[in-house]
Amino acid sequence: MSSAIFAVLGLFSDTHKIVDAANQIRPRKLGRLEAYTPYPVHGLDRAIGLQPSRLGRLVMLMGVIGAGLALLFEGWVSAVDYPLVTGGKALFSWQAFVPVVFEVTVLFATFTAGLAMLFAFNKLPFFGHPVLHSKAIKDITRDKLALSIESTSASFDAEAARQALLDSGAESVEIVPVPSWDRPLSLVGFLRTIAAIVAACVVAGAGLYAAEKLIPVVPPLIHMHDQPKLNAFRESAFSADGRGMRPAVTGAVARGHLPPAFSTPEEAGILLSNPLPLTQAIAERGRRVFNDHCAICHGTVGNGVPLLSRVYGGKPGNFLSKEIGARPDGHYFGVLMLGKNAMPSYAADLDTDDRWAAVHYIRILQRAQNAKDEDLR
Amino acid sequence: MSAASPRSSLVRNLLGATTLIGAAGSAAVYCSVGRERFWVNWLVWTLFLLTLGLGNLFLVALERLVGAHWSVPMRRVPERLASLIPLAVPLLLIAFFGVPVIFPWTYPEAAHNPILVAKAPWLNLPFFAIRLAVCVFAWMLFYAFYVRGSLRQDQDKNPAFTVRARRLAPLFMVVFFFSVTILAFDWISGLEPEWYSDMFGVYLFAGTFISGIAAMVLGVLSLKGRGRLSDVQTKHIYNLGSLGLAFTVFFAYIGFAQYMLIWYANLPEEVIWFKHRIEGAWQPVALLLPLLHFFIPFFLLIGSVGKKHPVPLRLAAISILLGHFVDLYWLIFPTLGPKPLFGWPELAMACLFLGLGSLQIRRAMGRGADMPVGDPLLVKGLEWQL
Numbered sequence: 001m002s003s004a005i006f007a008v009l010g011l012f013s014d015t016h017k018i019v020d021a022a023n024q025i026r027p028r029k030l031g032r033l034e035a036y037t038p039y040p041v042h043g044l045d046r047a048i049g050l051q052p053s054r055l056g057r058l059v060m061l062m063g064v065i066g067a068g069l070a071l072l073f074e075g076w077v078s079a080v081d082y083p084l085v086t087g088g089k090a091l092f093s094w095q096a097f098v099p100v101v102f103e104v105t106v107l108f109a110t111f112t113a114g115l116a117m118l119f120a121f122n123k124l125p126f127f128g129h130p131v132l133h134s135k136a137i138k139d140i141t142r143d144k145l146a147l148s149i150e151s152t153s154a155s156f157d158a159e160a161a162r163q164a165l166l167d168s169g170a171e172s173v174e175i176v177p178v179p180s181w182d183r184p185l186s187l188v189g190f191l192r193t194i195a196a197i198v199a200a201c202v203v204a205g206a207g208l209y210a211a212e213k214l215i216p217v218v219p220p221l222i223h224m225h226d227q228p229k230l231n232a233f234r235e236s237a238f239s240a241d242g243r244g245m246r247p248a249v250t251g252a253v254a255r256g257h258l259p260p261a262f263s264t265p266e267e268a269g270i271l272l273s274n275p276l277p278l279t280q281a282i283a284e285r286g287r288r289v290f291n292d293h294c295a296i297c298h299g300t301v302g303n304g305v306p307l308l309s310r311v312y313g314g315k316p317g318n319f320l321s322k323e324i325g326a327r328p329d330g331h332y333f334g335v336l337m338l339g340k341n342a343m344p345s346y347a348a349d350l351d352t353d354d355r356w357a358a359v360h361y362i363r364i365l366q367r368a369q370n371a372k373d374e375d376l377r
Numbered sequence: 378m379s380a381a382s383p384r385s386s387l388v389r390n391l392l393g394a395t396t397l398i399g400a401a402g403s404a405a406v407y408c409s410v411g412r413e414r415f416w417v418n419w420l421v422w423t424l425f426l427l428t429l430g431l432g433n434l435f436l437v438a439l440e441r442l443v444g445a446h447w448s449v450p451m452r453r454v455p456e457r458l459a460s461l462i463p464l465a466v467p468l469l470l471i472a473f474f475g476v477p478v479i480f481p482w483t484y485p486e487a488a489h490n491p492i493l494v495a496k497a498p499w500l501n502l503p504f505f506a507i508r509l510a511v512c513v514f515a516w517m518l519f520y521a522f523y524v525r526g527s528l529r530q531d532q533d534k535n536p537a538f539t540v541r542a543r544r545l546a547p548l549f550m551v552v553f554f555f556s557v558t559i560l561a562f563d564w565i566s567g568l569e570p571e572w573y574s575d576m577f578g579v580y581l582f583a584g585t586f587i588s589g590i591a592a593m594v595l596g597v598l599s600l601k602g603r604g605r606l607s608d609v610q611t612k613h614i615y616n617l618g619s620l621g622l623a624f625t626v627f628f629a630y631i632g633f634a635q636y637m638l639i640w641y642a643n644l645p646e647e648v649i650w651f652k653h654r655i656e657g658a659w660q661p662v663a664l665l666l667p668l669l670h671f672f673i674p675f676f677l678l679i680g681s682v683g684k685k686h687p688v689p690l691r692l693a694a695i696s697i698l699l700g701h702f703v704d705l706y707w708l709i710f711p712t713l714g715p716k717p718l719f720g721w722p723e724l725a726m727a728c729l730f731l732g733l734g735s736l737q738i739r740r741a742m743g744r745g746a747d748m749p750v751g752d753p754l755l756v757k758g759l760e761w762q763l
Contacts, residue, residue, distance in 0.1 A: 042762035052681065060679065087643065095640050098633060 004178040006130040007034070007150040008161040010170030011139060015041045018145045021168035022047035025149065030161045036131060036146040048147075058116055059109045066108025070101045134176045148176070256351030260337050268334025269327060276356045286361030289354045293346060294362075302365040314342045319362050320369050332359045389739065396732030402725025410722050416475030417713055418723060421705045422730035423468040424564065428581070428701070429734075430461030431516065432589020435553055437523050442546035447616050449758030450609050450748050454596040455589070456524045457741040463520065464737045466513050468730075472564075473509065476502070479712065482570040492571050492646075500570055508563060512556040519549050528744065530751035539752055557582045565705075568712045572650040576635040583628040584670075584704055590621045591674075591697035596742075598687050598694075605747045611685045612763040618684030621693065625678065629671040654707060658716040662707050670700030 008031075012018040018041065026033055026049050033048040035041070071094075078084070079091040089096070118124045131137060131148065140146045147170070149161040162173050217223055230236055236244040253259065262268040276282050291300065297316040299305040304318030317324050317340075336355045339345040350358070367375070407415040433455035440448045477483045482500040487493040493500065523542060530538045558578030566577050574580075594617060600606045601614075639647045655663040674693035683689040710717060749755055 056680065087641075089643075095637050098637065 005151050005156065005158050006176045006178045007031070007148040008158055008165060009036075009131070009134060009136055009146050009148045009174045009176055010165030010168075011136055011172050011174075012145045012147065012170060013143065015044075015145065017169050018147055019043050019047045021147055021165070021170065024168045025147070025164050028164060030149050030164055031156055032150040032152045034148045034150055036140045036148065038141055038143065038145075041145065053121065055113060055116060055121060058120075059113045062112035063105045063109035067101050067105040069108075070104035071097060074100055128179070130176055130179055133179050134174055136172075136174050256353060257347070258352060260334070260347075262334055263338075265331045265334030265338060265340065268337070269329075269331030272330030272333055274329040274333075274356050274359055276353065276360060278360055282357050282360055283364060285354070286357035286359070286364070289350060289358040290361045290365075293349065294358060297343070301369065302362055303369075316343070319366055325366050329356075329359050329363075332362060389736070392732050392735050392739070395728050396736065399725050399727070399729030399732055402721070403729050406722040406725060412475075412478050414713060414718065414722055415726075416472065416479045417709055418726040419468070419472055419475060420479070420564065421702075421709050422726060423465055423472055424560075424705055424709075425702055426461045426730060426734050427465035427469060427560075428585040428705075429588055429592050430459050430465055430520075431553070431557065432585040432587075433458040433593060434462060434516070434520060434523065435586060436589050436593060437527075438519070438546045438549040438553070441523075441542045442550060444543065446754055446757040447613055447761045449752055449754045451593070451597050451606070451613060451617065452527070452749050452752075453745060453747055454600065455593045456527055456749075457744060458589075458592050458596055458738065459520055459524055460737060460741040460744075461734060462516055464733060466517060469509070469513065469564075473506065476505065480567055480570070482567065487570075490571075496570060500567065505563060508559050512559055515552045515556055519552070523549075527749055527752070531745050531749065532751065534751040536753045539754060554578075554582065557585060565708050568709060569650055571646055573647065574635055574639065574650075576631065576638075580631050580635055583624070583631045584701055587621070587624040587628045587670075587697055588701035590617070590624060591694035591701075593617065594621060594690055594694040595698075596738075598691055600742070600747060602687070608748065608759055612761070613758075614690070615681070615685040615763060618678055618690055618693075621690075621697075622675070622678040622684065625671060625674045625693075625697065629667065629675070632667075632670075653711045653715070659707070659711060662703060662717055666700060666703050666707055668700075669696050669703055674700075 010021070012021065018035065018037075022033060022035065022044065026047065035044050035048050037044070074097040075092050078093070078097075083091050085091065131140075131146075136144065136146055147165065149165070151158070158175055162175065165173050230238060230244045232245040234244045235242055238244070239246070260268070262271055290302075294302075295307060297306045297308070297314065298319060299307065299316075302319035304316045304321075306312055306314070306316055319325065333355055335343065336346045336350065336358070338347075346355070403415065403418075406418070436448075436455040437452060437459060439445075440452060481487060482493050482496065483502065487497075498504075522545065526538050526542065529535075558581075561578045561581035565581065566572060566574065597606060597609065597614065597617065601609060636651065639651055653659065673696040677683045677689045677693040677696070683693065706717075
């Protein structure tokens with residue numbers, strides 16, 4: 001004899017009869033009621049005593065959490081971590097966040113609904129339901145409706161359950177035993193499953209790759225890298241002059257790059273004086289500019305000894321010499337703009353403030369090499 | 378229907394008195410406060426009653442269009458509420474006299490405004506009147522067809538009417554969407570004719586639809602509370618509540634989409650319309666609108682209890698109707714100035730229109746049987762399972 005009984009199944013072929021039977025049997029508390037039907041039956045959920053699902057509350061909770069997380073994330077990204085003004089809008093522009101907040105709310109809610117339904121409430125994974133081993137399963141998946149009284153305790157009375165089902169109009173009754181699992185999950189089975197998943201991924205990936213390469217993309221769909229666009233250094237039929245890059249409008253002046261009002265460094269020395277106040281920040285900026293652009297030839301202390309190898313034959317100016325040290329600030333500025341001897345113009349590399357900051361730093365270097373007694377106090 | 382009980386005749390007399398007081402107050406508004414304020418109030422309340430009626434006529438036709446069974450036992454309620462259309466149509470025709478007072482495109486200065494000159498082929502009085510006449514004619518025609526036809530079916534039990542009503546529903550949908558868009562463009566956004574939003578017609582439609590549902594909910598619950606719709610069960614009301622939830626979200630979606638597109642593009646001629654409505658003294662009203670029209674009904678209706686229990690349903694419906702009034706107020710009143718006006722003139726005109734509307738609904742509620750007893754689909758509707 002089979003030792004353990006899973007449930008007693010009664011088969012019906014009429015939806016009204018199964019609902020009536022469930023309503024008759026439920027108050028007798030013979031065991032947990034369950035129903036197996038090939039299609040949904042109205043009213044059966046209440047008849048077998050199912051409570052309203054708690055899934056809705058969970059979905060609501062996760063939806064609210066999703067909305068809050070999305071808002072926090074967007075706010076943090078846009079206003080704290082990488083503040084970037086877009087189109088003159090405020091950094092924390094809730095209007096722009098709403099679509100993403102909405103999407104993330106829906107994402108959290110639907111994933112919670114789907115996954116919690118499967119794994120929390122329906123207790124998946126579930127390897128083989130006992131009813132699948134019953135004789136009635138073919139009928140249940142076709143046109144019969146089954147009401148089952150499940151054994152929930154040792155005191156389950158299968159005979160009483162059988163009689164109750166027959167009394168309430170079941171056409172036939174089957175006792176479903178708990179199947180004996182002679183082959184539980186084995187290592188080989190586990191490895192086979194993993195191998196099958198890997199194989200499925202490889203096949204799907206290769207298929208997609210082949211589809212991407214072999215199947216032509218028909219307009220209006222295009223690959224993103226084939227989209228019509230202007231390339232700055234390529235020929236283009238878009239503009240009349242055939243160039244991709246647009247030349248600057250005649251007379252346009254970039255910010256911080258005012259054209260010089262002098263033609264020689266000497267003239268600049270007479271016309272200009274350093275407009276920047278000497279502050280810690282300006283001095284730091286000057287040091288950065290000097291070390292990046294000047295030190296390679298003029299040396300890190302400005303003594304005219306280049307950092308380049310001796311193969312380089314130039315003779316850069318020595319800022320510490322009496323002759324160069326005596327020149328006014330404007331002269332230095334002018335040389336930076338116009339270049340001198342082998343030195344090219346730095347007009348395109350440095351903006352006005354960078355140049356004046358570098359001049360400040362050169363003065364600091366000169367003073368540091370010829371420190372006076374009061375500087376040491 | 379039983380003869381008027383003392384209590385109901387008392388209510389009717391009270392409503393009549395309110396209407397009369399409102400009428401006297403409105404006349405005082407016209408004479409002493411100003412014609413602009415009178416016509417703006419008139420427009421808000423006419424549109425309020427008209428959109429409630431149109432929303433319910435739409436619900437009737439929608440049921441016919443999709444062949445729904447569940448709403449058939451409750452259909453007499455929207456059919457009765459649609460009788461606000463024959464009340465609001467004369468009011469809208471009277472509002473035509475206010476057009477030269479409150480619509481800037483009719484002012485003489487409009488001839489010097491290049492934008493309004495360019496829009497003149499659409500915004501001119503003769504064409505405006507033609508559009509008004511066509512819309513009004515279409516609404517009255519469909520009202521007569523759907524509501525009177527359904528009442529006639531109570532008597533003759535002719536199933537052919539059910540078939541005809543379904544056949545005509547697609548045509549109604551096309552006419553309805555065009556006419557509501559025209560109503561929105563002509564009577565609301567035309568108040569600031571330099572402004573333009575493609576979505577505005579859909580926005581008014583969304584408000585019309587959801588407030589139609591809210592009025593239907595209140596009507597069904599009120600009749601059921603008096604024991605007159607005892608065959609309408611929780612499952613029917615649950616479905617109505619679900620529809621209400623869905624279109625609460627739809628309204629919020631459309632309203633926000635219109636706002637966000639204009640906010641993003643930041644074009645001066647479009648943004649100014651919102652700037653007048655969400656900044657300064659109008660800000661509290663702008664905050665009240667999403668609260669009443671979306672957040673309160675949404676959180677009341679989201680659970681399964683809220684969709685079938687009369688208390689949350691009624692609260693949600695009242696919130697939506699209040700929100701619909703605030704919506705129209707917020708759309709139309711900013712043309713009067715930078716501060717929301719709400720004083721005795723508004724109250725007086727509210728008394729007049731709410732009194733007229735309540736009297737009309739009270740009269741309509743006694744019309745015909747409480748359920749469409751001649752409709753062959755009624756049995757299916759009563760047997761329908763959730």
